[in-house]
Amino acid sequence: MALLPYGKLLLKLTNFSPRNNLVLKRTLMSKQLVFSEFGDPLSVVKFREDIVPPVGNQEVLVRMLAAPVNPADINTIQGKYPVKITLPSILGNEGVGIVEEIGKEVKGICPGNKVIVIKPVQGTWRNYATFSKDVLRVVPDDLGVVEAATLQVNPCTAYRMLTDFKPVKEGLVVIQNGANGGCGQNVIQICKAWGVQNIAVVRNRPDIDELKKFLQCLGATFVLTEEELRKTTIFKDKKIEKPSLALNCVGGKSTTDMLRHLQHSAHMVTYGGMSREPVTIPTSAFIFKNLSFFGYWMTKWNETADCAAKDKMMSEIISLMCEGKLKGPVHKMVKFDNYQEAVGNALSTKGFTGRHSRLPILPHIAGDEGIGQVIEVGKHVCTCAAGDRVVLTSRQLGTWRYFGVYNQRDVHVVGPVVPLPEASMLTVSPSTAYRMIKDYKHICPGQTVAQNAANSPIGQCVIQICKAMGINTFNIVANRCGFEAVKEYLLSIGATAVHTLEEAEELSTFNTSLDRPTLALNCLGGRFEDVMLKLIELNGDIVYHGCAYDLPLVKQRCRRDVRFHKFRITDWYDYATNVEKNVMLQDIIKLVVTGQFKGPLYEPIVLKNYEHY
Known part of the structure; x- marks a missing residue:
């Protein structure tokens, strides 16, 4: 869906046409995306139409223009995000729209104003919505739709991390991993606007030169892959000072490699965990380098910050955007009726989430697929029995061995009529x-x-x-x-x-x-x-x-x-149900048994002769 792997998905909720002055009170219908249970977003997110109620005295009717699909939205649907949700619920935490009608007691907001939603869990995935006046903020008409729709999360997170932990404007260097993500792009652009040198760390990939050029154009001083960071000499050669502030959204080894290059008494702020691995900190980092480590969550800051701090932050960010110094993420508009396409892409690296391939913990037994015969089963196993032939339906379980112990949910029984070559290569x-x-x-x-x-x-x-x-x-x-x-x-x-x-x-x-x-x-x-x-x-x-x-x-x-x-x-195996896996494998096996399918060309090798391969 996105133009680039580090892009953003936005739902196009209504056309960007002049406001329709003909307000159909009582009969105005709102298209909405709702969910009534936690689970797979592609299954539990449903489309519905509902009558828009009359506007209350303290309420504002908004015609939504665009709303992004954020990782927090996906995690909320899955029941993994630490925000209390009352089901059923309308989805969407961010968005921009045009005011259509205001309540009698609403001050400071007028019909025709462009507004953004400044509080989470308000339900922005709909084309018409009635909000309390307290959750809206008027933004300039010349602020771009994409910038406005994505203003509340990533730009604010980047701004706060660059403001609240170290005085980076005084010439301190910033380093961050996951720099091609939505927040990372904002960090780079804000650093450039403030004249702050910054180092962007990204994963290696086939188009790495193109990505490096893109981030450098945004304002990155240096762009390094994770492998280059481990052996770089830019600090030793005095090309740039060691960083005093590190921003971490990955975790695992990437974090450890980054903190090795930090200044004495530097701060590291963790705001994400894309690798799903813990942040491991050497004891020496505390004792000899006096490093400090913090966690950051924008939602919690919004709950405790005063109005003056919020207004100052929003004014500065909007000013940067209107001046062209802070641009919205690479994106593609998705029509509201095609919401399943947007949500589906958001579940993988097709969209903005940037979910990485899982790396095995080393040492690791190699092999992703294969067929074997069940020798013994646990007393609670009910999906297979001793003597059955089974294939593995999960990745990185290690099939290059004579014997292996696996969970019953990771195996699928295949009949004896399926030839060994076809069965062993069935799942990829x-x-x-x-x-x-x-x-x-x-x-x-x-x-x-x-x-x-x-x-x-x-x-x-x-x-x-x-x-x-x-x-x-x-x-x-x-x-x-x-x-x-x-x-x-x-x-x-x-x-x-x-x-x-x-x-x-x-x-x-x-x-x-x-x-x-x-x-x-x-x-x-x-x-x-x-x-x-x-x-x-x-x-x-x-x-x-x-x-x-x-x-x-x-x-x-x-x-x-x-x-x-x-x-x-x-990625498909990560989110597919056992029923979906079984239906697919049975269809393929049927083709094999009926002679309509044979495995790709292969050469059999005895396990002990693996070096021959």
């Missing part, structure tokens, strides 16, 4: 192919799916699953030695058409016997990505996976009619 490549074909576009028999790297394991699975469903496949592979053999093999397993990259690029029109593809699966960048965008049908869908998963979706500007998605099977 076939599952990835199955989900991408099923989840993003309703494809009818006779329609076309295009993909690049079609000779990869996932590509081979896509071809066979599509053939079983009567779907044509347009397959692109690199032109290399042995291309004819690759082409012959892919055609033998069901590919409709196989072309080199150069051949696909030469198609001025899609002049084959196939329909233009409505779904494209892209696991490569560069020219392979370009040809996908060239071939796809109007209003089609393109899914980034594999090596293309971490690519920024900047090229979507060339095809605004196309819907862009990112998919990783590990």
